[in-house]
Structures are given as C-alpha cells and as structure tokens.
Amino acid sequence: MNKAHELGRKGEEIALAHLQSLGYQIREVNWFWNHLEVDIIAQDGDELVIVEVKSRGSKSYEHPVEAVSNQKIRFLMNAAEAYIQEKDSPLDTRFDVISIIFYGGGFEVEHFKDAFYPPIS
Template sequence: MAQQFDIGQQAEQLAADWLISKGYELIVANYRHKHAEIDLIMKHKGLLIFVEVKFRSGTGYGYAEEFVDYRKRQLIIRAADHYIHAKDWMKDIRFDIVGVYKDKKGVFRFKQFEDAFY
C-alpha cells in the first residue's frame, strides 16, 4: 500500500509540473474536505480548475478517465463547492482528469481530459 501511495504522490507531482509547464498556476495540492480530496487545484486563463490525477502503468485494464466513477466525481464536486464558497470564487470553474502513463521504457506521458465532468 505504501508503494501505491508513493506512486500516486509522484504522479500528482509530475502532473502538477506538466501543467505548470503548460502555463497553469498551482494553487493547492491535496485539498481535503471531509471524505473528499482534490489532487490539484490550478488556475489557467481565468478559470479555477479542479484536477483529478490518475496513474496507469499501462492501458490493459483501462484508461485513467475510466477510473473516476460517479461516487468519486460527487466527492470531488462537493469538495470543490466547499473550496469555492470558502474562497468566494465568483468566476468559472472546470473539472479535469490528468492521466499519467508510464510506458515500457519508463517514460512518463500525460493525457489531459478537460471538462471531464460536472
């Protein structure tokens, strides 16, 4: 279990760095509200973006976006609502999923699914 946590943390950091390289600004990592956690909260082009990061060592069992089920989306949305109200955010928001994939050569690749849900 500890190894999975380490891989998840590494994937979140890699995703944050990748998004920052694309012009995003990291606001908060691992934001928690009750039973929910948002991996990354970013700003980009006037939007507040809530990002769920999923690591996959391959696609044999499915793609990253397939692992964000209804229950997980609802938890993220509740935590986002809490954050928005706490910060009095009055502009647009978006929910993204970033898949972090490690290929057979050990190279990390990223796939971003903008506006993945609401």
C-alpha cells in the first residue's frame, strides 16, 4: 500500500470514529457505485449523510476541502441518488466533508456539514 493510500485509509478510520462519537449511525463504508467509491454513508437523526473524507500529510498543501472537485461533487450526488433508490430511503440527504490533517504525531479533524448542495432542478 503506498503512502497516500495508507494516509487516506487512516483518515477514514479517524472520520468514522469522529462520526460515531457524535452518535451517527454508520450505514456503509467504502460503498462502491459505478466503479467509484463513496467513503462513508451515515445517518444523523432523520438525515442520510454522504461523507467525503480528505486527508493530508501536512498543512502545506491546499486545504483538503478544496480538493473536492466539481466532478467529485457530481459523482457523490449521483451516487446518493442511486443509494436512496437502492435502499428505498425516505431520509433527506446531506453532503459533508471531513478533513483530516496529519502533523507530527497528531492530527486535526474538521467536519464541514452541508459542505455542498445539489443543484436546484
């Protein structure tokens, strides 16, 4: 496993622990749709939460949230729609980004609720 992949997996583990500590119900981890992956699908009360986890090895790069491209946002929205149909979920949907920045021997977690919204049709 290369270093970036290892960092990403560790970031996902930290994000999972963070969500669980807040009382979220984890529904899926690394859920695949259309050959791409949704990091975490969780439930927060009456909301389905699609979570993108972004990890960085230091603060010297762009902020992890800035790394969520428009293409990734479109994919996550389409994947959420597919998941809702597959599971027949009546829940409202929210899109969050969790940023994990590793430094020295520690890390910093930032949770951005409603990080982006589906376009109005």
